Amino acid sequence: MPKISLKGHNMPASPIRKLVPFAENAVQQGKSVYYLNIGQPDIKTPQVALDAIKQAxxxxxxxxxxxxxxxxxxxxxxxxxxxxxxxxxxxxxxxxxxxxxxxxxxxxxxxxxxxxxxxxxxxxxxxxxxxxxxxxxxxxxxxxxxxxxxxxxxxxxxxxxxxxxxxxxxxxxxxxxxxxxxxxxxxxxxxxxxxxxxxxxxxxxxxxxxxxxxxxxxxxxxxxxxxxxxxxxxxxxxxxxxxxxxxxxxxxxxxxxxxxxxxxxxxxxxxxxxxxxxxxLDTPDSYFDEVKEEYVHRRNLLIKELESIEGVKIGKPSGAFYCVTELPIKNAENFAQWLLESFDVDGETVMVAPAAGFYSTPEMGLNQIRIAYVLKEESLKKAVNIIKEGLKVYSD
CATH class of the missing domain: 3.40.640.10 (Type I PLP-dependent aspartate aminotransferase-like (Major domain))
Structure with a gap:
C-alpha cells in the first residue's frame, strides 16, 4: 500500500474540531449542545457587506x-x-x-x-x-x-x-x-x-x-x-x-x-x-462599539460564573473573545469528550476546546480548556453551569 507522507503523518489534528463527531452523536441522541469550542461569532455580518454580494x-x-x-x-x-x-x-x-x-x-x-x-x-x-x-x-x-x-x-x-x-x-x-x-x-x-x-x-x-x-x-x-x-x-x-x-x-x-x-x-x-x-470597510464605528460592549458583557458574565466553580484558575482576557481556564481535573480532553458522550443537564450539554492542543510543549495545558464566549449571555450562563455540574460528578 502506498504510504502517507511524514509531513502528513505529523500534521496535528485540530483541538477545536476533533471532538465534532462526539458533538454530532450527542445531537443525534436528542441533546442540545452549546458550542464554546470555536471562534465563530454569532454577531451579524455587517449589512453593507451582505448587500454588496447581493447587488454585485x-x-x-x-x-x-x-x-x-x-x-x-x-x-x-x-x-x-x-x-x-x-x-x-x-x-x-x-x-x-x-x-x-x-x-x-x-x-x-x-x-x-x-x-x-x-x-x-x-x-x-x-x-x-x-x-x-x-x-x-x-x-x-x-x-x-x-x-x-x-x-x-x-x-x-x-x-x-x-x-x-x-x-x-x-x-x-x-x-x-x-x-x-x-x-x-x-x-x-x-x-x-x-x-x-x-x-x-x-x-x-x-x-x-x-x-x-x-x-x-x-x-x-x-x-x-x-x-x-x-x-x-x-x-x-x-x-x-x-x-x-x-x-x-x-x-x-x-x-x-x-x-x-x-x-x-x-x-x-x-x-x-x-x-x-x-x-x-464601510462598516460604521458604531458597529464595533456595540460588538465590543456585547463581548465585555459576555466576558464579565463568563468570569463571574467560572469563579463560582471551586478549584478553577482563569486567565482574564483583555481582548478577542477567548478565555483559558484551568480545571480541577487531570485531563481536559477526556472531560470534554465525557461531557458530550455521557453528561447533560436537562438534555443539554456543552462542547469546549481542550487547551493542550494550543501548546507545543508535551504535557502542557492538559487540565485547561479554551472557552470562546461567542454565545448570547443566557446560553453562556447555562453552558458554564453544565461544566460546573459535570465537574461535581466527573472522575478522571
Missing part, C-alpha cells in the same frame, strides 16, 4: 490580481491609516484567509528546518502551518498565573539559535485573550533588531480590546520597517469567517515580493469575497 453586477466571475484587487488593497490601506498606521496598497497581499497569509509568510522567510519562537499557548493551527512549511515551532511558555503576559525577554533570547528566523505573536491573543502592552512590544522590537529576526504579529482581533486598553500594532514602530509582518483577516472583525479573506502586510519589499510569488502560484484570492471585504 457580474457576468463572469473572473480571477482577480494575485495580490488582490487594486481598489480593495487601496481601501485596506485607508483602513490602516484610519488606525494611525501608514501603509500603501503595494505593501499588502490579499490572501485566502489569515491562514494563507501566515503560510505565505512562513514560505517567504523560512526554509525547512528553520525555527519560529511562539509564546504558548498559541492558536492551534500555528502548529499545522509550521508542519506544512517544514518549520519548527520553538515554544516559550506563558503562565495562567501571570494572566498569560509576555514571558521574560530573557526566556526568548535563550531560545534563539542560528536557525531562528522569527518570533510570532497573536495580539490580542487566541486562545488567551491577552493584549500585549506597548512596553511588551518594545521589548520584542529591541530583541528582533538585536538578532536580525522578523516579528510576525497576528492582529486579526485588533478591534476587540476592553477595559480602556489600546491595541499596539507592530506596524506602529518605524524601527521595525524591515522586520514587521502583520497577519490580518476579515473573519472576526466583521463576523465574516466564511468569506475566507485575509491579508499580509509588510513594509519590507522583499517579503511582499516573495509573498506575491506564492500568491501567483495559487492564482488569486476569492473575487466575490473581496467584493464583500471591500464593502465591509
Amino acid at each position: 453586477d457580474i457576468d463572469v466571475l473572473a480571477y482577480s490580481r494575485s495580490e488582490g484587487s487594486e481598489t480593495y488593497r487601496s481601501k485596506i490601506a485607508q483602513y490602516y491609516d484610519k488606525n494611525n498606521i501608514s501603509v500603501n496598497a503595494d505593501e499588502i497581499v490579499v490572501t485566502t484567509g489569515g491562514s494563507e497569509a501566515l503560510l505565505f509568510t512562513f514560505g517567504s522567510i523560512m526554509d525547512a528546518g528553520d525555527e519560529v519562537i511562539i509564546p504558548e499557548p498559541f492558536y492551534a493551527n500555528y502548529n499545522g502551518f509550521s508542519t506544512a512549511s517544514g518549520v519548527n515551532v520553538v515554544p516559550v511558555v506563558s503562565k495562567i498565573e501571570d494572566n498569560f503576559a509576555l514571558p521574560p525577554i530573557e526566556d526568548f533570547e535563550a531560545l534563539i539559535t542560528e536557525k531562528t528566523k522569527a518570533i510570532l505573536i497573536c495580539n490580542p491573543g487566541n486562545p488567551t485573550g491577552y493584549l500585549y502592552s506597548r512596553e511588551e512590544i518594545e521589548k520584542l522590537s529591541k530583541l528582533v533588531l538585536k538578532h536580525d529576526l522578523f516579528l510576525i504579529a497576528d492582529e486579526v482581533y485588533r478591534e476587540f480590546t476592553y477595559d480602556g486598553l489600546e491595541h499596539h500594532s507592530v506596524l506602529d514602530f518605524p524601527e521595525l520597517k524591515e522586520h514587521a509582518i502583520v497577519i490580518d483577516s476579515v473573519s472576526k472583525r466583521y463576523s465574516m469567517c466564511g468569506a475566507r479573506i485575509g491579508y499580509l502586510v509588510s513594509r519590507n519589499t522583499a517579503v511582499i515580493g516573495t509573498a506575491l510569488k506564492f500568491a501567483q502560484a495559487r492564482l488569486s484570492p476569492p473575487t466575490l469575497a473581496q467584493i464583500a471585504g471591500e464593502a465591509a
Whole structure:
C-alpha cells in the first residue's frame, strides 16, 4: 500500500474540531449542545457587506490580481491609516484567509528546518502551518498565573539559535485573550533588531480590546520597517469567517515580493469575497462599539460564573473573545469528550476546546480548556453551569 507522507503523518489534528463527531452523536441522541469550542461569532455580518454580494453586477466571475484587487488593497490601506498606521496598497497581499497569509509568510522567510519562537499557548493551527512549511515551532511558555503576559525577554533570547528566523505573536491573543502592552512590544522590537529576526504579529482581533486598553500594532514602530509582518483577516472583525479573506502586510519589499510569488502560484484570492471585504470597510464605528460592549458583557458574565466553580484558575482576557481556564481535573480532553458522550443537564450539554492542543510543549495545558464566549449571555450562563455540574460528578 502506498504510504502517507511524514509531513502528513505529523500534521496535528485540530483541538477545536476533533471532538465534532462526539458533538454530532450527542445531537443525534436528542441533546442540545452549546458550542464554546470555536471562534465563530454569532454577531451579524455587517449589512453593507451582505448587500454588496447581493447587488454585485457580474457576468463572469473572473480571477482577480494575485495580490488582490487594486481598489480593495487601496481601501485596506485607508483602513490602516484610519488606525494611525501608514501603509500603501503595494505593501499588502490579499490572501485566502489569515491562514494563507501566515503560510505565505512562513514560505517567504523560512526554509525547512528553520525555527519560529511562539509564546504558548498559541492558536492551534500555528502548529499545522509550521508542519506544512517544514518549520519548527520553538515554544516559550506563558503562565495562567501571570494572566498569560509576555514571558521574560530573557526566556526568548535563550531560545534563539542560528536557525531562528522569527518570533510570532497573536495580539490580542487566541486562545488567551491577552493584549500585549506597548512596553511588551518594545521589548520584542529591541530583541528582533538585536538578532536580525522578523516579528510576525497576528492582529486579526485588533478591534476587540476592553477595559480602556489600546491595541499596539507592530506596524506602529518605524524601527521595525524591515522586520514587521502583520497577519490580518476579515473573519472576526466583521463576523465574516466564511468569506475566507485575509491579508499580509509588510513594509519590507522583499517579503511582499516573495509573498506575491506564492500568491501567483495559487492564482488569486476569492473575487466575490473581496467584493464583500471591500464593502465591509464601510462598516460604521458604531458597529464595533456595540460588538465590543456585547463581548465585555459576555466576558464579565463568563468570569463571574467560572469563579463560582471551586478549584478553577482563569486567565482574564483583555481582548478577542477567548478565555483559558484551568480545571480541577487531570485531563481536559477526556472531560470534554465525557461531557458530550455521557453528561447533560436537562438534555443539554456543552462542547469546549481542550487547551493542550494550543501548546507545543508535551504535557502542557492538559487540565485547561479554551472557552470562546461567542454565545448570547443566557446560553453562556447555562453552558458554564453544565461544566460546573459535570465537574461535581466527573472522575478522571
